Amino acid sequence: MSITVDLSGTDKLPDTSEIPSAARDLGARIAQMTNAYGNAQMKWWSLTDHYRAPEQTLVYTAMDEPRNASAEIADGVGSSVSALEAFAEAVEAIKLKRAALQADILQAQQADATEDAKRSEDRTHHVLGDLFDMGEDLVIQLRLQQRADALTEELRVAEDACIRAHSAMFTRNTRDVVSVYGEDQ
Incomplete structure (x- = not known):
C-alpha cells in the first residue's frame, strides 16, 4: 500500500514576511492621524482666548467629535494590526x-x-501478513491525514479571526456613521 496524505488545505500558505512591517506602518500612520486631530483640537481650544460670542462653546468644541472619532478609528486599526500580527504568527x-x-x-x-x-x-x-501490513499502513496514513486536516483547520481559524477583526473595524456603528450591516454583524 502506498501512503498518501492530502496536504492541499495548506498548499498555498501566504508569505508573511511583509505582514509585521505593514502592520507597524499602519499603526504608525494611524498614530499620526490621531496626533494630528489631537493637535487640531488643542489649537481649536486656544481660540478661547480670542473668540467671545454666544455660540462660543460650539466653536470651541467643534474639533471634539473629529478627535473622538479618530480615537475610535485608532482602536479599530489597533485591533486590525494585532490581528495581522497574530495571523502572521x-x-x-x-x-x-x-x-x-x-x-x-x-x-x-x-x-x-x-x-x-x-x-x-x-x-x-x-x-494474512499482507492484510496486517495494509492495516498498519492504513492506520499510519489516517494519523498523518488527521494531522494534515488539523493544520487546515488551524489555518481556517487564523484566517477567520483576522477577517473578523478587520470586518469589525468597517461594520461598527459610530455616532456619525451607521453601519449598513447593522449591530449584529
Whole structure:
C-alpha cells in the first residue's frame, strides 16, 4: 500500500514576511492621524482666548467629535494590526508543523516502500501478513491525514479571526456613521 496524505488545505500558505512591517506602518500612520486631530483640537481650544460670542462653546468644541472619532478609528486599526500580527504568527507556526508533517510522511512512505520490497523478496509471505501490513499502513496514513486536516483547520481559524477583526473595524456603528450591516454583524 502506498501512503498518501492530502496536504492541499495548506498548499498555498501566504508569505508573511511583509505582514509585521505593514502592520507597524499602519499603526504608525494611524498614530499620526490621531496626533494630528489631537493637535487640531488643542489649537481649536486656544481660540478661547480670542473668540467671545454666544455660540462660543460650539466653536470651541467643534474639533471634539473629529478627535473622538479618530480615537475610535485608532482602536479599530489597533485591533486590525494585532490581528495581522497574530495571523502572521499562526501561519509561521503552521508552516513549521507542515514541514514536520511532510518529513513524517516521507519517512512513512520510505518505511512502506522498504516493507513492500521485503515482501516481494519473501515468496513465503502469507496473505494474512499482507492484510496486517495494509492495516498498519492504513492506520499510519489516517494519523498523518488527521494531522494534515488539523493544520487546515488551524489555518481556517487564523484566517477567520483576522477577517473578523478587520470586518469589525468597517461594520461598527459610530455616532456619525451607521453601519449598513447593522449591530449584529
